[in-house]
Amino acid sequence: MTVEIDADRVLADLRELRRIGALESGVQRLAFGPDDRRAREWLLERFTEAGLEARIDGVGNVFGRWPRARRAVLVGSHSDTVPRGGWLDGALGVVAAVEVARALREVGVPDGAGVDLVSFADEEGTFRGTLGSTVFCGDIGDAELDDARDATGRPLRDALAEAGWAGRELARLDAERHHAFAELHIEQGPRLEAAGVPIGVVTAIVSMRRLAVDFHGRADHAGTTPMSMRRDAGAAAIRFAARALDLLAQRGGPDTVWNIGHMALEPGAGNVVPSRAMLLIEHRDVSDERLSEFDEALAQLAAAAGAEHGCTHSLREVVHLAGVEMDPDVVEAVQASARELGVQSMPMTSGAGHDAMIIGRHIPAGMVFVPSIDGRSHDVAEDTREEDLVTGVRVLARAVQRLLNAETPVKAVGAST
């Protein structure tokens, strides 16, 4: 029997979760803050009601285990938000996961199979980006967790203690049990809407590098110092910035994106030659090798710009996220589900990082995207048409069912349909 979701039930859940941390038309649930904690307690109840053995673990992950299953598809996303965030980023994926579990319980699953649910902690990086999924996969050591702090310098350990979760046993990815991970998410960009297609099938999550470039010169009087004798760090940084943008425009592929998101001059007075200038330049592409080539070229540009202005410089890679290909079988399960439901879908890459990027390094993973109105996200303006939300949950549920059926000896069933 084909799984059937209850559209009203899932929309009602989404609206209820939206009330926790509501801010204007969006929500704000910063990791481990009071509203994030309330949302996780609320999810714990939903997971339990759906028949799962559920708990909140030592890093704040809400994890629900399908009883008596030997093999399970892991389904979920995150429930924390950025400051002044939207109501669907992450929330859609966890609420959809609950509905998938309920609907599959109603229709029945193959013997020994099941669905485990998860809402990962601090995906948005209040303390550390994709914290919950990284801990879940065992990809981070205790020392790194000891060092993690928010922007105010507050240690992660203190926030976990205050939430009452410190010291709890951690939920872990179990490669024997978890044979696939599926995440429904809003696109957070304008491509699906522009194409008029309701479902995006994610084929890869792109790689990302962020470089901090620092130029050091000398502060001098802006009126009395001859141009030939200046060591103007600001001029070096701006020259570097302009050439870097040109280089990326010339050598970037169709999917390459980049920006200089921050730039600062010191001491920052109109009548002082800048002694220091720093900027953050970020670039993303499906091809990690391409990003390595850019890094090399950018390092040469920084050296040249520094030298031209008599400045020393340093260049540091502050973020290096390796992207990941989504698993072909999960991609196929999503595509087939959309086809079966008579819903148009298109393959696409994700320019944003997600928990699936972490999980996908360990087990087969895939993502389903639904359109974001006007491409808006990471803002209270974020929204998606109800019809598209429901279609997304429907495609996810059917894809998970296909994955559950595929791993038991029911290949004959697949062949006969």
Ligand SMILES: [Zn+2]
């Ligand atoms: Zn998200």
